[in-house]
Amino acid sequence: MPRNPVLSASRIRTTALDIIDRDGLDGLSMRKLAAELGVRAASLYGHVSTKDDLLHEVAGEILEKVDVSGFAEGDWRHGLTMCARSYRAALAQHPNIVPFLAYGPAHRDASLRRLDVVHGALVSAGWTRREATMIAASLMYLVFGAALSSFSSGFSEDQALYRDRYPNLDKAHLLPSVARELDHDSFELALGAFVAGLAARAPVPPAPTGSAG
Amino acid sequence: MPRNPVLSASRIRTTALDIIDRDGLDGLSMRKLAAELGVRAASLYGHVSTKDDLLHEVAGEILEKVDVSGFAEGDWRHGLTMCARSYRAALAQHPNIVPFLAYGPAHRDASLRRLDVVHGALVSAGWTRREATMIAASLMYLVFGAALSSFSSGFSEDQALYRDRYPNLDKAHLLPSVARELDHDSFELALGAFVAGLAARAPVPPAPTGSAG
DNA sequence: CCTCCTTACCGAACGGCGTTAGGTTTCAAC
DNA sequence: GTTGAAACCTAACGCCGTTCGGTAAGGAGG
Incomplete structure (x- = not known):
């Protein structure tokens, strides 16, 4: 090495x-990134082929943290x-990178590997392949929707701004200070209701150990 | 006028x-937009304050088409x-503009007006204000998630690409040719399951006309 | 008719972007 | 001591959003 x-x-x-976490997706530029690394922009291209490619690598790293081991226990609801x-x-x-992650989840290896596991587990549980695909898709909808259109970065701190124009929304629980908790609870509500609604139309489980009727 | x-x-x-529909969100530039209108870029700024502002106006126009009149009939599930x-x-x-729409739905008037209606209807149906907020948020999750991470623009036409790497995904229904229908059905599944799961924990309806016990 | 003034568009430029081509420095290996 | 490649550099290309100062058109007032 030199x-x-x-x-x-x-x-x-x-x-x-x-940088993305701090300044947003648009706040990332190759020049700024280079400066932050004590280097000029051109030097980055010895390690990274393209900005888009870099983003995909970052995306992959994030998606690697998604854990689908919950399906191993056999209960699809739990999984x-x-x-x-x-x-x-x-x-x-990393909410700022979500718009990038959301575009074409089926083009990323880390995403597809997990989708494969989910799909397999659902089929094993008795769902048809088409149903399994739709359930996996629905789960993506929920997850990406929750990450993207989160309330946390939605409402203003100034309650009075809403009071006059939207009578039903004049509520303290829209304040950003509690929005984070609200986001979490909303996601849990959506997830719980979805899984419960799904269970109501679940196929007969394939009776993995005994044959209790 | 001159x-x-x-x-x-x-x-x-x-x-x-x-342009956004045709070339994507990144495909829109002020210069290209001007050219398409038979004009130079600078001329646009007599009618539009900023590109970002233009996008917000376009976003508002799209959101105006969202219909919340289904709540008028009194049944929150139907609404x-x-x-x-x-x-x-x-x-x-207009799938290409969805990432822009999704960012901060609570900052747009058209969005807030509809949210206000939904919230009011849910509270009238007996849900607490906090529940109403969470249900409305959940609905946003589903809608934006479905619009954003849609399968339609996800998978390759080449099935063989998936066959080896993701054994459970080697299915004809992942082909883009049927993905559109799959997206629709997945959304309906998610929506149906969510509403059904919600109904299972619904409050006692406030008996609007009679008092049948 | 002529002048004036507003309107609506244009040319040129600024700084910043992603990216590339072609140097320059440093250090290991022969 | 020379070679050579690795790692970073400067400079530039063509894009971008945006602004500033101009310029032509046509109605209003005399």
Whole structure:
């Protein structure tokens, strides 16, 4: 090596994600990223092929944290719930990159591997393949919708702004200070209601151990 | 007027949305938009204050088409379902702008007015204000998630690409040719299951006309 | 008719963007 | 001591959103 390299692919990814978390997706530029790394923009291209590629790598790193092991225990309701929670938790840690993550989830390996597990588990539980696909899709809707259109970054601190125009919304629980908790509870409500509604039309379980009628 | 104006705010909005629909959100630039209108970029700024502002106007126009009149009939389940379908339909017509729409739904007047109606109807139906807020949020999750992470623009036409790597996903119904229908059915499944699951924990209805016990 | 003034568009430019081509420095290996 | 490649650099290209100062058109007032 000429001198100890200042850059590495992983340090670039980490710093890029830091900037995204701090300044938003639009706040990330190759020049700013380079500056933050003590380097000029051109130097990044020795480690990263493209900005878009860098974003995909960062995205992949985030998605790797999604845990679908909840399906191993055999109960699809539990698996679905755990997977959704894990997915949302992973996205909620980096809300600014969610719009990028959401575009074409089926193009990312980390996403497809997890989808594969979910799909397989649902089919094993007795759902048809088409149903399994639709359930997995529905779960994505919930998770990405919750991560994206979250209330946390929605409402103004100034309650009076809403009071006059939207009579039904003049409520203290719209304040950002409690919005985070509200987001969490809303997601749990949506997830719980969805899984319960799904269970009501569930297929006969394939009786994994005994044959209790 | 000097001569018949070539530009108007509404023509700019329409053309902008056309470009977004055709070339994506990143495909819209002020220069391209101007060219499409037979004009140079600088001329746009006599009618539009900013590109971001233009996008918000376009967003508002789309959201105006969301119909919440389904709540007028008194049954919150019906209202919720109709509203969600209308919302999704409005977004599905312009999928490329959804990432922009999704960011901060609570900052847009058209969005807040509809949210106000939904919230009021749910409270009238006996839900607490906090529950009403969470239900409305959940509905947003579903709608935006469905519009954003839709399968339609997800999978490759080449089935063989998936066959080896994701054994459970080697299914014909992942083909884009049927993905549109799959998206629709998945949304209906998610919506139906959610509303059904919600109904299972519904409050006692306030008996609007008679008092049948 | 001529002048004036507003309207509506245009040319040119600013700073910033992603990206590339072609240098320059540093250090290990022969 | 020379070679050579790795790691970073400067400079530039063509885009972007946006602004400033101009310029042509046509109605209003004399």
